[in-house]
Amino acid sequence: MAQDIHLPLFETKSAKGRILFQLYAASLVVSICLIYAYRVSYSPVDGGIEWWAWIGLFVAELWFGFYCLLMILVRLNPVHRYTFRDRLSQRYEKDLPGIDIFVCTADPSIEPPIIVINTVLSVMAYDYPQEKLSVYLSDDGGSDLTFYALLEASRFSKIWLPFCKKFKIEPRSPEAYFCTAIEPLDDPLKAREWHSIKKSYEEMKMLIETTTKLRQIPKAVRKEHRGFREWDFVTSQRDHQTILQILIDGRDPKAVDVEGQPLPTLVYLSREKRPQYHHNFKAGAMNALIRTSSRISNSPVILNVDCDMYSNNSESIRDALCFFLDECQGHNIAYVQFPQSFANLTKNDVYASSLLVTYRVEIEGYDGNGGPPYIGTGCFHRRDALCGEKYNRECKVDWKSVNHQGKVEESASVLEETCKVLASCTYEEDTEWGKEMGLKYGCPVEDIITGLCIQCRGWRSICFNPERKGFLGVAPTTLLQSLVQHKRWAEGHLQIFLSKYSTLWYGHGRIPLKLQLSYLPYSLWAANCWPTLYYAAIPSLCLLRGISLFPKISSPWTLPFVYAIFANSLYSLGEFLWCGGTVQGWWNDQRMWLFKRTTSYLFGFIDTILNRLGLAKSAFAITEKTVDEEVTHRYEKELMEFGSPSPMLNIIATIALLNIISFVGGIRRVVIVDAQREVFDQFAWQILLCGVLVYINMPVYQVTFFRKDNGRMPTSTTYWSILCALLACAIAML
Numbered sequence: 130m131a132q133d134i135h136l137p138l139f140e141t142k143s144a145k146g147r148i149l150f151q152l153y154a155a156s157l158v159v160s161i162c163l164i165y166a167y168r169v170s171y172s173p174v175d176g177g178i179e180w181w182a183w184i185g186l187f188v189a190e191l192w193f194g195f196y197c198l199l200m201i202l203v204r205l206n207p208v209h210r211y212t213f214r215d216r217l218s219q220r221y222e223k224d225l226p227g228i229d230i231f232v233c234t235a236d237p238s239i240e241p242p243i244i245v246i247n248t249v250l251s252v253m254a255y256d257y258p259q260e261k262l263s264v265y266l267s268d269d270g271g272s273d274l275t276f277y278a279l280l281e282a283s284r285f286s287k288i289w290l291p292f293c294k295k296f297k298i299e300p301r302s303p304e305a306y307f308c309t310a311i312e313p314l315d316d317p318l319k320a321r322e323w324h325s326i327k328k329s330y331e332e333m334k335m336l337i338e339t340t341t342k343l344r345q346i347p348k349a350v351r352k353e354h355r356g357f358r359e360w361d362f363v364t365s366q367r368d369h370q371t372i373l374q375i376l377i378d379g380r381d382p383k384a385v386d387v388e389g390q391p392l393p394t395l396v397y398l399s400r401e402k403r404p405q406y407h408h409n410f411k412a413g414a415m416n417a418l419i420r421t422s423s424r425i426s427n428s429p430v431i432l433n434v435d436c437d438m439y440s441n442n443s444e445s446i447r448d449a450l451c452f453f454l455d456e457c458q459g460h461n462i463a464y465v466q467f468p469q470s471f472a473n474l475t476k477n478d479v480y481a482s483s484l485l486v487t488y489r490v491e492i493e494g495y496d497g498n499g500g501p502p503y504i505g506t507g508c509f510h511r512r513d514a515l516c517g518e519k520y521n522r523e524c525k526v527d528w529k530s531v532n533h534q535g536k537v538e539e540s541a542s543v544l545e546e547t548c549k550v551l552a553s554c555t556y557e558e559d560t561e562w563g564k565e566m567g568l569k570y571g572c573p574v575e576d577i578i579t580g581l582c583i584q585c586r587g588w589r590s591i592c593f594n595p596e597r598k599g600f601l602g603v604a605p606t607t608l609l610q611s612l613v614q615h616k617r618w619a620e621g622h623l624q625i626f627l628s629k630y631s632t633l634w635y636g637h638g639r640i641p642l643k644l645q646l647s648y649l650p651y652s653l654w655a656a657n658c659w660p661t662l663y664y665a666a667i668p669s670l671c672l673l674r675g676i677s678l679f680p681k682i683s684s685p686w687t688l689p690f691v692y693a694i695f696a697n698s699l700y701s702l703g704e705f706l707w708c709g710g711t712v713q714g715w716w717n718d719q720r721m722w723l724f725k726r727t728t729s730y731l732f733g734f735i736d737t738i739l740n741r742l743g744l745a746k747s748a749f750a751i752t753e754k755t756v757d758e759e760v761t762h763r764y765e766k767e768l769m770e771f772g773s774p775s776p777m778l779n780i781i782a783t784i785a786l787l788n789i790i791s792f793v794g795g796i797r798r799v800v801i802v803d804a805q806r807e808v809f810d811q812f813a814w815q816i817l818l819c820g821v822l823v824y825i826n827m828p829v830y831q832v833t834f835f836r837k838d839n840g841r842m843p844t845s846t847t848y849w850s851i852l853c854a855l856l857a858c859a860i861a862m863l
């Protein structure tokens with residue numbers, strides 16, 4: 130035992146193949162420099178339209194080169210982490226710290242209560258001493274439907290938790306489990322129990338779904354719990370008092386499951402909302418939870434998940450504690466971030482919503498460079514660090530005694546009353562909440578800015594990517610949902626970059642330089658829109674007009690272009706396949722790369738500027754977690770869903786049409802005018818670029834001209850885009 134103390138609870142390994150990557154990176158940089166050399170030495174004579182087009186392209190290439198350097202930097206030093214849970218339980222099993230788990234939901238129609246309670250049940254069922262777990266649900270929808278579902282879940286947990294333990298099942302979200310599980314046939318007794326639990330779950334699910342659909346709680350049910358009385362005073366979702374209900378009080382000796390084992394504490398909180406007070410979206414909800422939980426359970430470690438992110442691995446808490454509790458390296462770790470993963474992806478992930486490379490490769494690169502960002506869900510925090518405390522070398526937590534400090538004496542009903550004020554609108558007035566304490570306000574990516582500030586206070590963060598994924602969530606299932614989500618992200622990142630919390634100046638001297646630079650690719654997401662729009666439109670229009678912008682295909686200057694394009698594509702394909710993607714998935718990823726850069730990032734960029742000028746306020750558009758059956762059906766068939774009109778679709782369609790017109794024009798030029806193959810030689814690159822753009826846009830032509838279902842391009846968008854594309858081409862040919 131004494132020996133064990135010195136064995137670490139986790140281990141860090143550098144990724145393999147780093148030298149190979151460095152060689153590839155160096156060769157890529159050389160080819161990019163050669164491209165610049167070509168641009169400088171062959172620029173057309175001053176002043177004309179050719180010259181302007183050329184300079185524009187050069188600037189775009191300078192940008193892409195710079196961005197490419199940043200992406201290389203993120204990948205230079207990835208690390209993997211491994212935990213030793215057996216050592217943890219050997220040394221700490223009796224003194225494991227309490228864990229507070231926060232689940233956030235905001236709207237019962239966008240986030241159906243049945244999804245929410247599945248997440249709640251999955252986190253209640255962690256393989257961890259139950260009396261040390263407290264689960265808090267924050268309901269920004271202030272909805273009795275969600276409350277009702279949680280009440281049902283609290284009852285169901287009494288049979289669900291013992292079942293999970295007895296059958297050692299994974300995952301512990303009942304919906305996810307019964308979706309794929311096969312009944313145990315070997316033992317008839319076990320099979321009977323299994324069936325009875327399944328039936329109970331299905332009954333509960335039906336009750337909850339019908340109530341949600343009817344949007345009304347049956348009178349009889351209302352009488353069952355005094356908590357429902359609170360809704361007599363609720364005027365609307367945006368105007369109500371604090372509702373706080375302790376549904377299960379873990380300290381109560383009567384709060385036990387069917388086997389007589391203690392249950393985790395379960396709390397419902399809907400913070401006060403008044404029209405005259407800004408509620409600060411998820412950040413506001415989280416801060417209310419931090420304060421309320423500090424009175425009720427005050428655990429030193431907080432896990433935070435979105436309402437759709439169920440726990441897929443019952444060992445995650447123990448994994449996370451291996452980092453915090455490590456005697457040598459644990460003291461300065463503020464948070465342990467699990468990568469986001471999704472349960473509802475199709476094989477080739479049409480909308481590239483898995484962000485496969487980001488969450489497999491880049492996040493580990495961040496870790497190597499100083500620590501991953503906080504990405505809002507699937508993250509374990511040290512409470513002190515989240516509350517704004519600075520890292521202090523002298524101050525080490527003694528995890529063995531932390532549980533015995535200041536036990537709460539008040540009864541649940543007293544707590545319910547006394548804690549209400551902590552979640553009121555006025556509580557934060559003239560305090561540091563939302564500034565130096567808790568999650569930061571005023572940014573659509575509250576998570577990133579909060580994580581960055583924690584790192585700037587001297588703390589370190591860790592990325593943990595276990596074999597069996599820690600959490601699984603719901604990825605957007607329509608094109609527009611995905612684009613809107615990315616707009617929020619791009620806008621948030623750019624806002625941080627331009628604010629006083631920018632990694633460049635705020636991070637300077639506080640976090641390592643390579644970590645400062647690693648934040649840049651995301652900070653500058655939005656800025657990508659201009660060079661990408663330029664590259665996707667101008668060379669094609671120039672092809673129509675007969676302006677050549679690339680080296681002749683027979684000239685040696687072609688080589689750096691060939692190398693840069695092919696090496697880069699092959700590398701990214703390799704990386705994608707290595708992460709478990711498919712070739713078609715990679716191609717879809719490239720398409721979404723184009724779509725996001727020309728729409729989400731553009732609107733994100735414009736909104737950020739308007740926001741800076743004080744002309745617009747940024748909002749938090751909640752991502753929808755369900756869609757109707759027809760849409761789901763198309764999603765499963767991997768058909769792109771365009772559906773409702775939006776300026777974003779206008780841009781996508783216009784670019785697609787413009788390129789097909791230019792492509793046809795370019796081919797015509799080669800076939801008709803070209804006698805000596807001189808024209809082809811000059812324009813081959815542009816035709817190729819245009820051809821690739823046409824190919825990548827195939828689904829767009831399909832939805833615009835051939836599809837008949839409701840996911841097709843809206844007619845108004847089609848007309849508008851045809852008009853715009855024709856106009857652009859006409860101007861180009863003038």
Ligand SMILES: O=c1ccn([C@@H]2O[C@H](COP(=O)(O)OP(=O)(O)O[C@H]3O[C@H](CO)[C@@H](O)[C@H](O)[C@H]3O)[C@@H](O)[C@H]2O)c(=O)[nH]1
Binds near residue numbers: 240435437504621749
């Ligand atoms: O006023 C609000 C708005 C949202 N939420 C909750 O915030 C979570 C995230 O919202 P979602 O619409 O699912 O956003 P995503 O785009 O999926 O979220 C990613 O990006 C967000 C920042 O932009 C982070 O907050 C999230 O954790 C991260 O998963 C959900 O549980 C919501 O219920 C609230 O509690 N109150």
Ligand SMILES: [Mn+2]
Binds near residue numbers: 435602603
């Ligand atoms: Mn989400």
